[in-house]
Amino acid sequence: MNSLVKLFLFLVAGIVSLALQEGLAQSGAAKLLAWLQAYPHLALFNLFLIYSLMVLGVAIVGKWIPGTIVSFALLTVLSLINYAKLVNLHAPFFAWDLFYFEQIIVLLPALPIKAMLFPTALSVGVASGACLYGLVKWEQFIGIKQRLLLCVLPFIVLGTPIYYRHLPVNILSRLRIENTTWNQRANYARNGFLLAFSLNFQPLLIDEPSGYGAEEVRTLLQSTTPPPSAAPPETAAEAVNLLIFVNESFSDLRYVRYTPAEDPLENFKQLRLRFPGFYMISPVFGGNTSVSEFEILTGLSNAFLPPGAIPFDHYLNRDTPSIARILKDHGYRTTAIHPYHDWFWNRAHAYPRLGFDEFISLKDFKGAQERGWFISDEALVDKIIAKIQNGAGDPFFIYALSIQNHGTYAPHRYATGEIDVKGDFSKELQLSLQTYATGLRDADRALGRLVRYLETRPEPIILLFCGDHLPSFGPEFALYRESGSVVSEPGEYNYEELYRMAGVPCATWTNRPKLLDDLDVPSHLSPIYLAPTLLRRMNIELPSYMDYLVQGIKDYPVIHREFFQQKDGSLVDFSEVRDNPFLQGLGILQYDILFGERYSWPSHSGGQSLF
Numbered sequence: 001m002n003s004l005v006k007l008f009l010f011l012v013a014g015i016v017s018l019a020l021q022e023g024l025a026q027s028g029a030a031k032l033l034a035w036l037q038a039y040p041h042l043a044l045f046n047l048f049l050i051y052s053l054m055v056l057g058v059a060i061v062g063k064w065i066p067g068t069i070v071s072f073a074l075l076t077v078l079s080l081i082n083y084a085k086l087v088n089l090h091a092p093f094f095a096w097d098l099f100y101f102e103q104i105i106v107l108l109p110a111l112p113i114k115a116m117l118f119p120t121a122l123s124v125g126v127a128s129g130a131c132l133y134g135l136v137k138w139e140q141f142i143g144i145k146q147r148l149l150l151c152v153l154p155f156i157v158l159g160t161p162i163y164y165r166h167l168p169v170n171i172l173s174r175l176r177i178e179n180t181t182w183n184q185r186a187n188y189a190r191n192g193f194l195l196a197f198s199l200n201f202q203p204l205l206i207d208e209p210s211g212y213g214a215e216e217v218r219t220l221l222q223s224t225t226p227p228p229s230a231a232p233p234e235t236a237a238e239a240v241n242l243l244i245f246v247n248e249s250f251s252d253l254r255y256v257r258y259t260p261a262e263d264p265l266e267n268f269k270q271l272r273l274r275f276p277g278f279y280m281i282s283p284v285f286g287g288n289t290s291v292s293e294f295e296i297l298t299g300l301s302n303a304f305l306p307p308g309a310i311p312f313d314h315y316l317n318r319d320t321p322s323i324a325r326i327l328k329d330h331g332y333r334t335t336a337i338h339p340y341h342d343w344f345w346n347r348a349h350a351y352p353r354l355g356f357d358e359f360i361s362l363k364d365f366k367g368a369q370e371r372g373w374f375i376s377d378e379a380l381v382d383k384i385i386a387k388i389q390n391g392a393g394d395p396f397f398i399y400a401l402s403i404q405n406h407g408t409y410a411p412h413r414y415a416t417g418e419i420d421v422k423g424d425f426s427k428e429l430q431l432s433l434q435t436y437a438t439g440l441r442d443a444d445r446a447l448g449r450l451v452r453y454l455e456t457r458p459e460p461i462i463l464l465f466c467g468d469h470l471p472s473f474g475p476e477f478a479l480y481r482e483s484g485s486v487v488s489e490p491g492e493y494n495y496e497e498l499y500r501m502a503g504v505p506c507a508t509w510t511n512r513p514k515l516l517d518d519l520d521v522p523s524h525l526s527p528i529y530l531a532p533t534l535l536r537r538m539n540i541e542l543p544s545y546m547d548y549l550v551q552g553i554k555d556y557p558v559i560h561r562e563f564f565q566q567k568d569g570s571l572v573d574f575s576e577v578r579d580n581p582f583l584q585g586l587g588i589l590q591y592d593i594l595f596g597e598r599y600s601w602p603s604h605s606g607g608q609s610l611f
Contacts, residue, residue, distance in 0.1 A: 006064045013072045014050045018043065020076060021050075021193045024083040025092070039190065041176055046192040049161075050075060052154040053194075059150035062141045075194075082193050091346075092188040094313070095201040161198035165308055184313060184346070200314075206306070206595055209588045217592055217599040220585045224547045239395035240515065240538040241461045242327065243384070244530075245450070246296065246401045247377070247443045248289070249436075250467030252505045255485035258423035258433060264441035267448035271465070271507040276519040279503040280527050281558045281565075286407070286472025290345035293401070293468070295527035297322040297354055299546050300594065303561045303574055304587045312350035315594050321543055321601050323531040325355025327397040330540060333357060337383055338401040339365045339375035356399070360387070372413040372439055374403045377446035385453050395459070402446075405439030407472055414438045425482040432473050451509055462515055462537060464530065466506035477501060495563040495571035502560065522557035524565065529553045545589045545600045552582050559583070 022043075023032045036043050057071030058064050082093035142150070164171050164179075172179065179199040180187040188196040252265060263269070271277070283302040284291045291302050294311040298320060305311065319325070324334045335358045342348035342361035351359045360383060368379035380402050387398060411431030412418070419437040423430060447465055454461055473479035477486040477497075486497045503524060510516050515537055521529070532546040533553075542550070558565035564574045577583060592600050 010051075010054065010064065010068050013068050014047055014054060017050050017054075017072055017075045017079075018047050021079040021082075022046070024079050025086065025188065025193050035189075035192075039192075042190070042192050042195060045175065045177070046194050048157055049194045049198060052157040055150050056154040058142070059147045059154075062147060064142070079193065082188075086185075091349075092185060092193070092196065094184070095197055158198065161195060162201045164199070179308075185343070206591070208596075209584070209591050212588055212591060212596060214597070214599045216588060220548060220589060221544045221600060224544065224551065238460055239331075240512075241395050241459055242323075242332075242397045242534060242538060243454070243461060243463045244296070244323075244397075244399045244534075245384075245447070245463065245465045246289075246293070246399075246468050247447075247465065248402045248405045248468060249286075249407060249471040250405070250440070250443060250504065251470050253437075253440075254505075255480055255483060255500050256423070256433070257483040258421050258425075258437075260437055261420040262441070264419060264437050265444050267444045267451070268465070268505070268507055271447075271451070271509055272505075275508045275510065275513075275516055276521070277505065277507045278521055279524045280466055280506050280530070281499065281502045281524055281560055282467070282469040282504045282527065283502075283560060284469045285501050286469060289401070289468045290347070290350070292527060293345075296466075296530050297324060297399070299323075299528045299531045299549055300590050301526065301528050301559050301586070303559050304590050310345070311594075312346045316346075316350045316353040318353065319355070320353050321545070321593060322354040323535060324351075324397060324399065326531075326535060326540060326543065327395075328355045328357065330395075332395045332397045333391060334397045334399075335360065335387055336399045336401070337380065337387070338362075338403065339368065339380055339383070340403045371404050371442060372435070374406055377402050377404045377443045378449070380404075381446045381450045381453075384450065388457070401468070402443065405436065405443055405471070407436075409433070409435040409439075409471070409473065411435060423483070425479060429473055429479050429482060433479065436471055436473070454509070455511060457511065460512045460515065461510060462534065463509040464506065464534065465509070467504040469504060470501055495573070498560075498562050499558075499565070499571055521553065525553065525557045526559050528559065529557070543601060545593060548585065548589055552586070556580075556582060559586075 019032065022035060023029060026032045026035050053075065054068055054071040057074070058067030061067035061070055078093065085091060085093050085097075160167070160171060161177075177191065177195070177199075179196075180190070184196075184200070187199075190196075191199065252268070282292050283295055288310070290310060290312045294300065295302060299322075300311075302309065302311070305315075309315070324336075328334045334356045336347070336351045336356045337360040338347065340362050342359060342363070348359065348361070362375065365375050365379060365383070368382070369376045370379075371377075380400060384398060384400055388396065409432040411428070411434070413435045417438065418434050419441055421430060421433050421437055423433065425433075451463070454463060476490045480486045480501065485500055486493065488494055488497055508516055508519070519533075519537070521533055528549065532542055532550045535542055535546070536550075552559075555567045556564070557567075559574070561574060563571045564577050565571055578587075589600050592598060
């Protein structure tokens, strides 16, 4: 066959594949055309990815026409799976779905048969027939050297979106590509199926730890001595209720040199005087709240996961141990409350996997008060109080996550009642800080009202109030830089600066003061230690992996992807201590729970019991 004809067929097949992929994903020709007009550079990048995969198919098959047809057919099948998942599960097809083949099999019967049967059968039939005929009749096989050379281009093009985090230049920024991991459906709609699929491929690359197996897990667990209950004897027979209130971007602004017209943290400071307080070293700054949530709820560390991993999206494809599931197993009513869209950060999927019986989200806040663009903290407290009052008598665990003080902190976001602030920084930052401080004051007032209500309750209750991460006021730590807390050049931040930008203040409260007496925790600690610390105070037996975890709270209080805090308070690069036996063991147990056979948590997985 003439080379020009083969090239023409190859190019046309790629264009048709792109039109088919995005026509299905964008729900029709009109939206496809709108996408092409709005994002021609993204369409072109997707086309390059398609051609790269087709070239790889040609190299594998060994002939141009059969290789093109096989590649086209496989891309069509992927497009159909993505379409089916969008239609039926309202989520796109992710790279990590490949780990859970049974979900795809379960999905197949739910396909809209009339619409999908013909294109699927046609793709498979044409590809099979073309291969059988083409391998015998069409053209000579490509030489092995040429086939190896053909593999080079696909690996370069495909490797760019997959490994973009490790490239020496910010390739996504230069190509005007944004990986919006917090809203994957919008991510796929904007970037296109194949590009978004590739951008989210890297979190699949989880290596099995050296030595992982039933015997190694058994050895780790048998080396653990379960700590004694931290609950006072007089409360040991009484179920302790728990409320964790994570306030969006909450901070005491200790690294910002400013003077407010009024103290925005009056109630919070009073709690810190009356009950134990500490700083949580958040795994994130300025966003990615779900990563903090993951550590708070599960006791599992983001430091052992690939950069950019979003556990709620990437890894919670089966029931996962968490403080919610542990308490649920002990007869608690478990409720998550967050006055925002349930699809954001995939919470509608993640929370049930973590053991929450109920998720109260934005759709349940109809008519609720809004402040500064979002549902107010006061409305959230109303919902918490109503949930406690309407309880059925069983002990409760409520996990509440606010939204009101979410960035950005646009000037005059609050029409009235803003706090005036003064400081040695630009006018723009001053106005942003006023907006933030106003939201901070609202959060503090809501906290005060919540505590006053809890003080009227007869049942024992523990409250943990904390933030998820520090607020961002612009690129490169802008406000903190103008306050002198960050001085290094962008990209050259030292561990001390990163440590400061991770510290989130936490306060506790209880109506049974002895529950929090002698709360012996470090002044700064990672979120992974919160769940086991609270469970011990509630006289709840820890799962075996948490027994192992709490052994490190004194010697290894902060485990962060960027740095590691040692017992003496010094900070070192986390990569320098990965060979530490405790951390190696922790990594093995975390792998076992998220990706492995769950030898350490067999009761919910059908896994093999080690004891």
